[in-house]
Amino acid sequence: MKTFLFRLCVVLAALVSGANAAPTVNVPAGIDPAPYDALLRTYVDGQGLVDYSAWKANAADMRALADYVAAFGKTGGASARGDEEVAALINAYNAITILWILQNYPTESIRELDDSWGEARWNVGGKTVSLDDIEHKNLRPLIGWKVHALVVCAARSCPPLLNKAYTAENLASLTEEAYRLWLGREDLNQFDAGAVRLSNIFKWYADDFKGEGELARVLEAYAPERHLGFLKRRAYEVKYLDYHWGLNDQGERGRDYRLSLFRRLF
Numbered sequence: 001m002k003t004f005l006f007r008l009c010v011v012l013a014a015l016v017s018g019a020n021a022a023p024t025v026n027v028p029a030g031i032d033p034a035p036y037d038a039l040l041r042t043y044v045d046g047q048g049l050v051d052y053s054a055w056k057a058n059a060a061d062m063r064a065l066a067d068y069v070a071a072f073g074k075t076g077g078a079s080a081r082g083d084e085e086v087a088a089l090i091n092a093y094n095a096i097t098i099l100w101i102l103q104n105y106p107t108e109s110i111r112e113l114d115d116s117w118g119e120a121r122w123n124v125g126g127k128t129v130s131l132d133d134i135e136h137k138n139l140r141p142l143i144g145w146k147v148h149a150l151v152v153c154a155a156r157s158c159p160p161l162l163n164k165a166y167t168a169e170n171l172a173s174l175t176e177e178a179y180r181l182w183l184g185r186e187d188l189n190q191f192d193a194g195a196v197r198l199s200n201i202f203k204w205y206a207d208d209f210k211g212e213g214e215l216a217r218v219l220e221a222y223a224p225e226r227h228l229g230f231l232k233r234r235a236y237e238v239k240y241l242d243y244h245w246g247l248n249d250q251g252e253r254g255r256d257y258r259l260s261l262f263r264r265l266f
Contacts, residue, residue, distance in 0.1 A: 024137045025125040026079035027072065027088045033165035036068045036095055040163045048152070048160025048181075049250040050098065052105045062102065069095050073123030086142050087166035093134045093151045094161065096122050101154050101247070108257045109245045110154045117153075145213030148201050149178040156254060157188060157199060157244040179222035188241070191227040195237040203240045 039061055043051045055061055072092050080088050100116060101107065110116050120130045139147045152161040159182040166174055182199075183189050190197040196219065202209060209215040215238070220231050230236060246254030 044163035
């Protein structure tokens, strides 16, 4: 119980202060995303689902992903800056998440694995960090609300994983694509004239969707065009959908997953 309470405090602190925290890592400059891009195009479909079974069965592609993740641990050279840094951190988070799932596949949910987000087990820029560190201490301070459609936690209710790697050149266009795809999925976000039913991500990170990232502005910018009439009037109620933590697998893994009481609490 003490461990649970400690971790809860750490998570709450990250949510409250993450957008203002100082970055914790320097990402190596010049990491080539092409091998990772090729893997995504091979194993991720248009719905953001991953063919984990086929990927794990291909030893060469498992090594390719592991080598790509290992490249983030290099030290001694220049550090990425600007859009290159942001794109690299997004790729690092998503590639690490995929590798973590593959290392533990088959599983019904990332929630069934040991402290997937909080445990520091990944080398980025010579530091051993967690997925939470990458998201809350690095990406949120850099890009704020935009991060929430770009990093993918391997669950069916997560924003869809794009089947292409981020680069400094495509960062802006892929951010728009990711938000439009996410808000356009009726199983993930729903709109009608009286209410909007959104992903719980918008509730969990409500403080990020204020000011420049005001929720209403985000919906007006990226929701399907057919809903813009009532969205621009802003006379609607916001509700939130249940979160499906089943694995984002192209097969049956995670399709019928339901959190146990233990996992809901811990």
